[in-house]
Amino acid sequence: MASTDPKTVFASLHHRVTGELLHLLDGFYSNIEDGLFELAYQGDDSQQRRRCFDLMREMRYRRGSLIQTFAKRLQRQGGDWFGGEDTSRDRQDLALIASRMSEKANAHFSPLLREIAERAADGAETGTRTIPVPIRPERVAFHFIASCQSLDFDKHSIEIVQTLFGRFVLDRMGSVYGDCNRRLMDAGYRTLEEAALLAKSSA
Helix, strand or coil, rough: CCCCHHHHHHHHHHHHHHHHHHHHHHHHHHHHHHHHHHHCCCCCHHHHHHHHHHHHHHHHHHHHHHHHHHHHHHHHHHHHHHHHCHHHHCCCCHHHHHHHHHHHHHHHHHHHHHHHHHHHHHHCCCCCCCCCCCHHHHHHHHHHHHHHCCCCCCCHHHHHHHHHHHHHCCCCCHHHHHHHHHHHHHCCCCHHHHHHHHHHCCC
16 A cells, blocks of 8 residues: 655655666766767768767767756656646657657566556556556657757757667666656556556455
8 A cells, every 4th residue: 555645655666766767867978969960871861860860969069958848848747647638749740850859768668667557556546547657658759859958959959869869768777667656666656457456356
């Protein structure tokens, strides 16, 4: 049985997840030059090569601003565990990009994300079976793309960098989601299956 105030649990959880995502973003930056070199020389397109090299300089120059903007966007989503508004609906163009970026991660982490969504609904007591988890891959991708756009990265730069963000951040979020699920379980929040088994054993 959960004994801790849900707002405290989710605030602590969201703070921790934000920190872990920023750590992954550091890893993204550690690998981005190699990633851009790889993309630059995948074909014989000299224009693409020049864009990659220009983007290397741009990403290095804007590193602090991008990380700060991304962090602020993530932090503002803390209340969404209790059914907050999905701001991605206001930007369908970015939401579509984020959806494509996160397809692989969504498929890979689907069972784990479903457990998190069910435990979160149990903890937040929203009256629904699940909630749209604010740290799911498409939301993380949306906030990254929105951060890039707010810093005036052009369309071609965003197209290039989104591939690398998917590889070095979204595809490496398994441990983040695993930790998130464990913390919700330790707080006493149950999946639908666990709740049904408990109800059956108590009958």
